[in-house]
Each structure stands twice: as C-alpha cells, then as structure tokens.
Amino acid sequence: MKRTEPILSLFFHNYYGRDQEWLTYFSSRLAFPYNLLYNGAAGSYHRKKASAAPGLFDTKDGAGGRRIFREAPNKGKDIGGKLVLMDAYLKLGIKSDYILLLHDKHSPYHSNQEQWQKELFRIVDKDYQGRVIETFRTDSGVGIVAAQNAIRNESDNDQGRDAYTESGFITALMDKYGIRPPGYQYVAGTMFWVRASLYESFFTAHHPLEIRKTLEEGNVLDHDQPTHTHAWER
Numbered sequence: 001m002k003r004t005e006p007i008l009s010l011f012f013h014n015y016y017g018r019d020q021e022w023l024t025y026f027s028s029r030l031a032f033p034y035n036l037l038y039n040g041a042a043g044s045y046h047r048k049k050a051s052a053a054p055g056l057f058d059t060k061d062g063a064g065g066r067r068i069f070r071e072a073p074n075k076g077k078d079i080g081g082k083l084v085l086m087d088a089y090l091k092l093g094i095k096s097d098y099i100l101l102l103h104d105k106h107s108p109y110h111s112n113q114e115q116w117q118k119e120l121f122r123i124v125d126k127d128y129q130g131r132v133i134e135t136f137r138t139d140s141g142v143g144i145v146a147a148q149n150a151i152r153n154e155s156d157n158d159q160g161r162d163a164y165t166e167s168g169f170i171t172a173l174m175d176k177y178g179i180r181p182p183g184y185q186y187v188a189g190t191m192f193w194v195r196a197s198l199y200e201s202f203f204t205a206h207h208p209l210e211i212r213k214t215l216e217e218g219n220v221l222d223h224d225q226p227t228h229t230h231a232w233e234r
Contacts, residue, residue: 006033006065007133009089009096009196013039013081013103015074015219016046022104031129033064035094039081041074066094076215076229078103078190083208090203098136099196100124105189119149120191132193146192154184154234169231177206186234 014022040047072084082101105120132145154164164170215229222230
C-alpha cells in the first residue's frame with residue numbers, strides 16, 4: 001500500500017516573531033514533504049511588535065502534510081512550546097517516522113550566539129537530511145541525531161559545576177519516569193531529530209500538558225540556580 005503521510009513531523013516554537021519568514025525557510029530547506037506543528041508564544045513583546053502572519057493560528061492541511069498552528073503562553077520556553085505541540089500531535093493522531101525539534105534560537109547571553117545558532121541549524125541543511133534518515137534506517141540503536149557541537153555532558157558543563165546532578169532535579173525525573181541513561185549527555189539547545197516512536201510511547205504514558213505544568217513561567221534562565229525547564233532540556 002502506498003504511504004500517504006510524510007515521514008517527518010517538524011515541531012517549531014516561535015518567541016521572536018517573523019512567522020512568515022520561518023514558514024518560507026522551512027518550505028525552502030526541507031527536502032521532502034513534512035507535517036508542520038508550529039507554536040507561537042502568546043504575549044511575547046517580539047511577536048506583538050512583529051505581528052503574526054494572517055490566519056497563522058488556524059489548523060489546516062498543507063501541501064504534502066498537515067499544518068497545525070497553536071498559540072500558548074510562554075511557559076517553559078521552547079520546552080513548554082514543544083510539549084504543547086506534542087499534545088496536538090497525539091490528539092490529532094498524526095503519524096510519522098521522525099520528529100524534528102526546532103525553535104527560533106536566540107542566545108543573547110551566549111558569547112558567540114550567531115555561530116551557536118548556525119551550529120544548531122546544521123541539522124536542517126539539505127546535505128544532512130538524507131544522511132540523518134539513512135542513519136535512523138540502518139541503525140536501530142540510534143534514537144536521536146543532533147549537531148555534534150550541541151552534545152554536552154552535564155557532569156562536565158560550561159559552568160564547571162554539576163548544577164543539575166547536584167540539585168536533585170535530574171535524579172527526581174529519572175526516578176519518576178524510570179529513565180536510566182548510561183551517562184549525562186544531552187543536546188544543548190534542544191534542537192535535534194528523534195525517532196517518533198520514542199516520543200509517542202513516552203508521551204502517551206505521560207501527558208505532555210501535565211509535564212508542562214511543572215515548568216517555570218516566562219523567559220526563564222538558569223544562570224543563578226537550576227530550573228525545572230532546563231532539567232527537562234537535559
């Protein structure tokens with residue numbers, strides 16, 4: 001039987017506006033049909049100033065795949081936005097082989113934010129998309145594919161401290177959800193490809209909006225102390 005659904009679903013969280021530019025970016029960069037699930041942060045100064053694209057928050061079908069638009073308060077930053085989209089993905093019964101997680105990454109506190117953004121978005125380069133899918137198809141042990149420079153280890157982080165391992169946040173999440181990773185590697189920036197079955201299984205058992213309730217309000221940072229939002233990133 002011929003497949004009718006795209007193999008990829010793109011989750012995108014937007015805080016800084018420029019919606020139409022991002023929609024054009026996706027259509028020009030992705031090399032094959034995809035479902036788009038797009039969340040705009042409600043109440044963002046940047047989005048109010050830039051204004052949303054007309055009809056942005058309507059749910060409709062698009063060429064090649066579904067186009068689902070949501071608007072939610074800024075809670076848990078991009079993590080919270082992606083949980084809103086995971087809820088929509090499950091409720092609408094969307095099926096795909098892979099999920100690509102992205103957001104309009106700006107890191108004003110980062111010493112080289114433009115280079116950091118470029119590194120994170122390499123996973124959307126057309127040269128890499130086919131290689132990513134081939135890696136998933138040929139190696140069943142691969143669950144996540146990310147930019148190499150984004151892979152960090154919380155036991156050896158930039159601050160020179162084990163902030164999240166010592167805070168108890170990580171241990172609490174592992175205990176609650178029965179997760180036992182071999183180490184503390186994670187994808188900084190939360191932009192990566194993931195095998196969809198992994199997220200479908202986890203978030204069917206653990207409701208994404210219930211998880212979102214535990215996250216902090218606003219554009220929360222973790223320079224002074226750990227946060228639930230950044231614990232979920234890890």
